[in-house]
Amino acid sequence: xxxxxxxxxxxxxxxxxxxxxxxxxxxxxxxxxxxxxxxxxxxxxxxxxxxxxxxxxxxxxxxxxxxxxxxxxxxxxxxxxxxxxxxxxxxxxxxxxxxxxxxxxxxxxxxxxxxxxxxxxxxxxxxxxxxxxxxxxxxxxxxxxxxxxxxxxxxxxxxxxxxxxxxxxxxxxxxxxxxxxxxxxxxxxxxxxxxxxxxxxxxxxxxxxxxxxxxxxxxxxxxxxxxxxxxxxxxxxxxxxxxxxxxxxxxxxxxxxxxxxxxxxxxxxxxxxxxxxxxxxxxxxxxxxxxxxxxxxxxxxxxxxxxxxxxxxxxxxxxxxxxxxxxxxxxxxxxxxxxxxxxxxxxxxxxxxxxxxxxxxxxxxxxxxxxxxxxxxxxxxxxxxxxxxxxxxxxxxxxxxxxxxxxxxxxxxxxxxxxxxxxxxxxxxxxxxxxxxxxxxxxxxxxxxxxxxxxxxxxxxxxxxxxxxxxxxxxxxxxxxxxxxxxxxxxxxxxxxxxxxxxxxxxxxxxxxxxxxxxxxxxxxxxxxxxxxxxxxxxxxxxxxxxxxxxxxxxxxxxxxxxxxxxxxxxxxxxxxxxxxxxxxxxxxxxxxxxxxxxxxxxxx
Amino acid sequence: xxxxxxxxxxxxxxxxxxxxxxxxxxxxxxxxxxxxxxxxxxxxxxxxxxxxxxxxxxxxxxxxxxxxxxxxxxxxxxxxxxxxxxxxxxxxxxxxxxxxxxxxxxxxxxxxxxxxxxxxxxxxxxxxxxxxxxxxxxxxxxxxxxxxxxxxxxxxxxxxxxxxxxxxxxxxxxxxxxxxxxxxxxxxxxxxxxxxxxxxxxxxxxxxxxxxxxxxxxxxxxxxxxxxxxxxxxxxxxxxxxxxxxxxxxxxxxxxxxxxxxxxxxxxxxxxxxxxxxxxxxxxxxxxxxxxxxxxxxxxxxxxx
Numbered sequence: 001x002x003x004x005x006x007x008x009x010x011x012x013x014x015x016x017x018x019x020x021x022x023x024x025x026x027x028x029x030x031x032x033x034x035x036x037x038x039x040x041x042x043x044x045x046x047x048x049x050x051x052x053x054x055x056x057x058x059x060x061x062x063x064x065x066x067x068x069x070x071x072x073x074x075x076x077x078x079x080x081x082x083x084x085x086x087x088x089x090x091x092x093x094x095x096x097x098x099x100x101x102x103x104x105x106x107x108x109x110x111x112x113x114x115x116x117x118x119x120x121x122x123x124x125x126x127x128x129x130x131x132x133x134x135x136x137x138x139x140x141x142x143x144x145x146x147x148x149x150x151x152x153x154x155x156x157x158x159x160x161x162x163x164x165x166x167x168x169x170x171x172x173x174x175x176x177x178x179x180x181x182x183x184x185x186x187x188x189x190x191x192x193x194x195x196x197x198x199x200x201x202x203x204x205x206x207x208x209x210x211x212x213x214x215x216x217x218x219x220x221x222x223x224x225x226x227x228x229x230x231x232x233x234x235x236x237x238x239x240x241x242x243x244x245x246x247x248x249x250x251x252x253x254x255x256x257x258x259x260x261x262x263x264x265x266x267x268x269x270x271x272x273x274x275x276x277x278x279x280x281x282x283x284x285x286x287x288x289x290x291x292x293x294x295x296x297x298x299x300x301x302x303x304x305x306x307x308x309x310x311x312x313x314x315x316x317x318x319x320x321x322x323x324x325x326x327x328x329x330x331x332x333x334x335x336x337x338x339x340x341x342x343x344x345x346x347x348x349x350x351x352x353x354x355x356x357x358x359x360x361x362x363x364x365x366x367x368x369x370x371x372x373x374x375x376x377x378x379x380x381x382x383x384x385x386x387x388x389x390x391x392x393x394x395x396x397x398x399x400x401x402x403x404x405x406x407x408x409x410x411x412x413x414x415x416x417x418x419x420x421x422x423x424x425x426x427x428x429x430x431x432x433x434x435x436x437x438x439x440x441x442x443x444x445x446x447x448x449x450x451x452x453x454x455x456x457x458x459x460x461x462x463x464x465x466x467x468x469x470x471x472x473x474x475x476x477x478x479x480x481x482x483x484x485x486x487x488x489x490x491x492x493x494x495x496x497x498x499x500x501x502x503x504x505x506x507x508x509x510x511x512x513x514x515x516x517x518x519x520x521x522x523x524x525x526x527x528x529x530x531x532x533x534x535x536x537x538x539x540x541x542x543x544x545x546x547x548x549x550x551x552x553x554x555x556x557x558x559x560x561x562x563x564x565x566x567x568x569x570x571x572x573x574x575x576x577x578x579x580x581x582x583x584x585x586x587x588x589x590x591x592x593x594x595x596x597x598x599x600x601x602x603x604x605x
Numbered sequence: 606x607x608x609x610x611x612x613x614x615x616x617x618x619x620x621x622x623x624x625x626x627x628x629x630x631x632x633x634x635x636x637x638x639x640x641x642x643x644x645x646x647x648x649x650x651x652x653x654x655x656x657x658x659x660x661x662x663x664x665x666x667x668x669x670x671x672x673x674x675x676x677x678x679x680x681x682x683x684x685x686x687x688x689x690x691x692x693x694x695x696x697x698x699x700x701x702x703x704x705x706x707x708x709x710x711x712x713x714x715x716x717x718x719x720x721x722x723x724x725x726x727x728x729x730x731x732x733x734x735x736x737x738x739x740x741x742x743x744x745x746x747x748x749x750x751x752x753x754x755x756x757x758x759x760x761x762x763x764x765x766x767x768x769x770x771x772x773x774x775x776x777x778x779x780x781x782x783x784x785x786x787x788x789x790x791x792x793x794x795x796x797x798x799x800x801x802x803x804x805x806x807x808x809x810x811x812x813x814x815x816x817x818x819x820x821x822x823x824x825x826x827x828x829x830x831x832x833x834x835x836x837x838x839x840x841x842x843x844x845x846x847x848x849x850x851x852x853x854x855x856x857x858x859x860x861x862x863x864x865x866x867x868x869x870x871x872x873x874x875x876x877x878x879x880x881x882x883x884x885x886x887x888x889x890x891x892x893x894x895x896x897x898x899x900x901x902x903x904x905x906x907x908x909x910x
Contacts, residue, residue, distance in 0.1 A: 202672040222761070224683065254754060261741050
């Protein structure tokens, strides 16, 4: 459910701290997986792995796939140019120019697609120039643009790719490092030429037509029932003992929609791998023992969740309140992050006060402490929040139990500026006893954690004498309202991929996803700190790794101080499997569940 | 009767048009609908969709990147599973509900009547979804698959044979149990009330006064008349059946047309939703029409002109 914030989810692939490295490995044929990558050592071939999908896949097209079930399947059918943690995949070696505007990728030779046809530079050229950069293809192409232009991708020979950008652009390199799959030109060229790519490789496509370089290929899809994947016989990795990967013969993915039934199936040993809810951990540990559940800590997650106050809200008085940095600081202190984490996730989340890892995971920076204080007890301080509101003059002037947006507050110089932006004066507003501090928090109906968060937050704010109520709506409605600005306070979830450019659209004043203050795009009342943020994001596109890290650290500090949003927490991903049954599991939070499925093997064969 | 059928069919078409337009408009007006990128008006989009329907195409699923609606809604054997489930559940629910209602009415206020009423009240109070989850838990506790799907894993890829047929039937059983548990109380209570009402009618008193035996009075005169309102009930009972089969299919991992329609709703997949609503609306109206015709056939007093 939470994962379906598709319009705010930008990309979900961790990059790894690789920016700045020069060489990713050596050309070898076949490629031998380093022993340290196989945490349980070389495995034995054979057997199958069953894990349930929570919904039907919507497409088998890896460029279009956003929904988790679709990605869970496509991630096994295709191989990226670069892998996570610096593991080479399709690229054996690369060089880059001294001025950082060009790269030469040396592709691994002798690789075959799952239909036995060879992989060459023509497939890379096709993927970038005919698909990803194609204006008619529904791909996330804007992140590739530098100064309005796409990078130039060209083939030097069958196995050498040259990529040049119009300007210094670290972001292009970061994009290359993300999960960028390569498509088979010989299968899709005609489809793309006909303009049919956006409807190709749908769920009714015959499995033999789905061709990729990944460790598995689709054997059968029974709509609404199950996806059955089998080993790709042409896969190119081997282990230290020379055994061709993947180890597993099959991956079986039945579609089981109900959360509780998926847990029962795991407890009944009908599935071997599960992504349980926090509340499911207890029954699983009781049945299989403590070692059965692996929790991936936030160090590998790239999500940010919280509440956003609409600084362009229609009501002029409320707009003035929401534009007050002090007010937002008070709101930040009123967020009971620990309570939300405890109730919504049974402790399986970590408090955050900034975009943190979603932003700078690739750069190796740390999240900023909340309120500039490292003491966890200081995160939540209702008395301090009340003090700030009192100091601002947001007091209950009519004694009805709700604070008012008083004349004292509206006469403050910074508030006057907010009113002036709407050509409104104090005389145009209702009397102060009729200006109550009253707003609704839009949240997602049906999401336990999101409604819990809104309830807890609203309860705290009510204790501060603010008239606040949660307003649960359909997820698609929430996203649409955030984007159209028709909200007062809204819930947000977004997932980065570790590169600042991916979430720049949210924080840069001219960004299309700058949903918390769209008027910044017109250059109206852009505060100095926001102008500095714009500069930092512009500079980081072309900086070195160290420079980008420093600039993004500065951005984090500005975000913590000025609170454009109330960041709450990052969620831990939990995986359950029996360690005596499954070997070499290495899930990466936020990704399709079977990362490195080629390494997995059955210990119980 | 012919003129009546023609008139009813015309009304049905009109109602289907209105219902499909409303369904289409409601989905399109939702923020975040996957069709909202289309700049044309809702009327124009509906006209486009209707034009496709008249040419034999139900359109394409925007949430599934252009996959035909027929594949999304009916594909992969969903229509046959829906049909088998609905027809079997119909005969079982009515086959159990009517005799129990009859039995309870004829033993009014006796312990067996109280027991049937108690059980039916209990069953009515349980939503189908809860029954399904409870059954899944029971199956798990008995060491069986809590969500069987359509076939066991070992039979899924085999061609049809006797063993696969038996396996498929066994997988259908939990769904039937859920649907029947949810449906029998309403039928039983309706049957009981209708028969009790009929037994108090003057013509039954007259039959008794004529000296007819109790068996002949109950089964020949009273029961026939008590069944007439139930025939009318069948048409309206279909949406109720839809709710139960949806809950059963969702929990038991059994892909049916109703489940496919349900999946399209959160995605605001307008073509699929409109087609699904027209399909189920059509079934409901045809069911009602057939029920009316059956009632005219069963009850000589009913005439449609």
